[in-house]
Amino acid sequence: MRPELIHLHHNDPVLNRRDDANMTAESRNHPINLTRRGPTLALIFAASSLVIAGCAEKSPEHQEGTANQGVEITGEWVEVETTQAEIHAWFPGSVIASQQAPVASRLSGYVRELAVDEGDTVREGDLLLVIDPANLESQIQQAEANLSKARSAFNNARSEYERFKSLFEKDAIPKRQFEQVRLGLEAASGDLAAAEAAVAQARSETDYSRIEAPYDGVVTERHVEPGQLANPGQPLLMLQGSQAREIRVEVDDSAFAALPTGTSTQVNYRDAEAVDRDFTAEVITAISAADPVSRTHTVKLAVPESVEINPGQFVSVRVTLDTRGSIVVPNDAIHQRAGIEGVFVLDDQNRARFRVVRFGRESDGESPVLSGIVVGDRVITNTDGRLANGVTVRGGQGS
Template identity: 30%
Template structure:
C-alpha cells in the first residue's frame, strides 16, 4: 500500500516538473516573439510649428537680359573660310572669331596700290617739269602762261595721288572687314553660320554677350508702381532663394494697351543665368493688412527621397510619422512650407533620429 502511494506521488511530481518546463518554454518563445519597445518618442527633438505673418508680395513674369550684347554681322560679301568658335565658348576682346574669303578685296587693294604708284610717278614728272619751268621763267625764256600751266599740271598730279591714296586706304579697310573679332570679353550665345556658308552684308553671323552684366526685365502694371519699386527681389527659374538686385530702374514709358511699365533689375555679379531665361520680379505689398500667415521650418528637417519631399511629425501615441509636404522658397536656414504642415503641429527636427526610431519600432 505504501509503495503504491509513493509511486503515485512520484508520477505526480514528474507531471508537475514536465508542466513547469513546458510553461517555461512557451514563455521563452512568446518572449522572443514580443517586439522590442521603440525608443521613447520624447527623446526626439521636437519643434512646435508656428505661423508668421508676412506681407504679401506680387510677382511678375520677366526674363533675363544682357546689359552688353552684340550681334556680329558681315559688312562685306564672301564665303566663310575659317570658324574658330562654337556656341557657348568664352572669348576675349579682340579674339579672332571667323574669317571671310578676302581674295577679291586683296586684289582690289593691290590694284589700288599700283594706281597710287603710277600717280606718284606722274607727280614726280610734274614736279621736275615745274622746277625747270621756274628756272626758265626767272631768265625770261618762257612766258608766265607756260609757268602757270606747269604749276596746274603739278597740282593736278598731286590731287590724283591724294585721290588714289584714299581709294587704296578704302581697299585696305575692305580687306580688314573680312576678319571678325570679338568686341569684348564674353560668351558666344548663338552661331548662325557654318564654315563654307556665304556671308552677306548685314547678315547676323553670331551673338556675343557679357555674362558678368545681366538684368531681369518685367512688365509691371503701372498701378502697382505708384510707390516705386523699392524692395524688389528677383527669383530665377530653378532657384529656391530670392536675389536682391544691385539697381532697380523703372522706365518712364507706359504701354497704352497693357498699361504696364518695364522694370529693370540688375543682377549681382556672379549670378548664374543666361539671356532669355525665365525669371520673376517680386514687389512687396504696400499694406500691413495684406499680410498672411506663412509657415517656416528649418531646412535641415526636410527629408528628400527620390521624388518625395517630406518631414517627420509627432503623431498619435508619440510615434514619428512621415508626411509629404510642398515647399516654397528658401530664406537663409529656413524654408517655407506651402502645403502639408499646419501651425501648432509638432515637427521632429532630426529626421535621422526619427528614421531610426521608426525602424526600431517596426522590428
C-alpha cells in the same frame, strides 16, 4: 388586434379639421376618437436619429477626437490679431546679358572659316570667322596700279614745274603760263595723295576679313555656314557677354509706380538643383513709355555678381504695392491633412482642432490668411508631440 384609441379635445388646433358650422353642440362637449399613429412616427424618428448618430460616431474626425481624449502634449500658440502687412504682386521676368550684340561683316565675300559654334565661350580677341579676301586682293591690285599712275603723273608735273620755274625767273615765259604749270603740279600732288589713300583703304579692308570677339562672352546663335556668302551688315553670330547680367520684367502701371530707379526688390528663382532661392536686385532702368499693345512698362534690375544665374533663366520679381491690415500666421503653424492646408486652433477646453485655411503667397516666413480663421483664434505654433484633433495642449502663448 384592435387599434388603440386616443382621446383629444375637439378644439385642439392640430386635430380640429371640421367646419365649426357643421359641428353639433354634443360634439363640442365630447372628445374626438382618432386612431393613434404617434408611436409609428416616433419609431421612425428614433431609428433615423440612431442612424445619423452612428454615422457621426464613425466619421474619422470624430473617431480621432474620441481616441485622443485624455492625451496631453506641451506646446505654444499665438492669438490671431490684425497686423500691418505688405501687399505684394509677383511678375515673371528673365535674365539677360548686359552685353549682347550680333556679329556682322563689313565685307562682302564667302565664309572661308568658322572657328566657333553655338554655346562656345570666347575671350576678347579670339577668332570667330574668316571672310575670303579674294575680292579684296583684286581691289588692292587696282588701287596700287592707280597709285603708280598717279605717282608718274606727279613726277612729270614736278619736272615741268622745275623747268618752267627756271624759265619764268629768266623772264623767258609769261607769268600766266607758269601759273598753269604750277596748278598742274598741285593737281598731280592731290591725285597722288588720293591714290595712296585708296591703297591704304584697300589694304585695311583685309583686316576685316578676320572677325574677332569684341568682348568675353558666349556664342548663343549661329546664322552662317562655311562657304555661305556674307554681305555687309548681315548678322552672322550672336554674342552674349559673360560678365554683367540684368533682369528684364514687364509690369503694370501700379507696379511701375512702386519701382523707381535706385530702389531694391526681392527676386526669386530656382537653381540647377531645383532649390528655390532669392536675392535682392536694384532697379537700374525704368522705361516710363508703356507698350502700346500690352500696356506694360519695361523695368531692368541688376543681378549681383555673387548670384549664380545664367542669361535666359526664368525669375519672379516681387513688387510691394501697398501696406494694409491683415491676418498672417507663421509658416511653422501650417499643416497638411489629406492634401488640405490648415492650422490647429485651441477650443475653450484647450483641445486641438484642425481648421481648414486658405492662404495667400508666403513671404518672410509668414503666410497671409484669406479665410478660415478670425481675430481671437489661438493658433498652435509649436508642440513637443504629435498634433491631432482632440489632443489637449498645455503650455502658454509664444512670441
